[in-house]
Amino acid sequence: MEAKEINPNIDRTEKVISIRGLKKAFDDFEVLKGVDLDLYKGENLVVLGRSGTGKSVLIKIISGLLQADEGQVNVLGREVGNLTPKELDALRLKIGFSFQNSALYDSMTVRENLEFPLVRHAKEMTEADRDRIIRFVLEAVGLSQAINQMPSELSGGQRKRIGIARTLILKPEIMLYDEPTAGLDPITSIEINKLINEVQRRFNTSSIIITHDLTCARAVGDRVVMLLEGQFQRQGKFEDVFDTKDERVKAFYNYNFID
Secondary structure (H helix, E strand, O other): OOOOOOOOOOEEEEEEEEEEEEEEEEOOEEEEEEEEEEEEEOOEEEEEOOOOOOHHHHHHHHOOOOOOOEEEEEEOOEEHHHOOHHHHHHHHOOEEEEOOOOOOOOOOOHHHHHHHHHHHHOOOOOHHHHHHHHHHHHHHOOOHHHOOOOHHHOOHHHHHHHHHHHHHOOOOOEEEEEOOOOOOOHHHHHHHHHHHHHHHHHHOOEEEEEEOOHHHHHHHOOEEEEEEOOEEEEEEOHHHHOOOOOHHHHHHHHHHOOO
């Protein structure tokens, strides 16, 4: 998979996420040790790092699922740590969270899984409008034919696609992807990478993609940052991040990446 081409639609004058001095520990284990990070409008930002380095903790703090110990986390102009529960719920409607396991309800059909957030958060919407939106997002992820299937009837890659469709259904401004290619075969992973780029282009999203898959990072990242020992040690284009003599970075590349 070739590196992603330069994206002319990124607006580097507008930050949709701005993080300063973020710290998070669990008991005596410091996971994040003073992280600074910006996500610009229209950008796909990849956060790389080994398992257990705090990547998923970072996006859970961004979405208010975890609370920071120190620092400022500003999302779409709102300071997450200062929001009331009602304000936080309103902000989360603007954030699409694509979970590693797709987080589909096994007892519901694909249609019912996609309809669930609409029924919950858009009660005034007519049944016809719900049906139109469901069919639109299914078409966007290439699974129109799966509308009446159960999650158990889908492959791992198809479940990932449906999970992404469900995050898109409320038209979020920000997408947070947690290990989007984990557990997938190489061909399906390439399809998911293409879908992430298509979502960015078609829905004008700004995204953070958490991964340790370097093929994914190179394919979808407009910018890549590497989380090492609780801090961002490298950032830039994929090639720039790995153009270093830092043995920690070189070891990560050599172990994970097959060109």
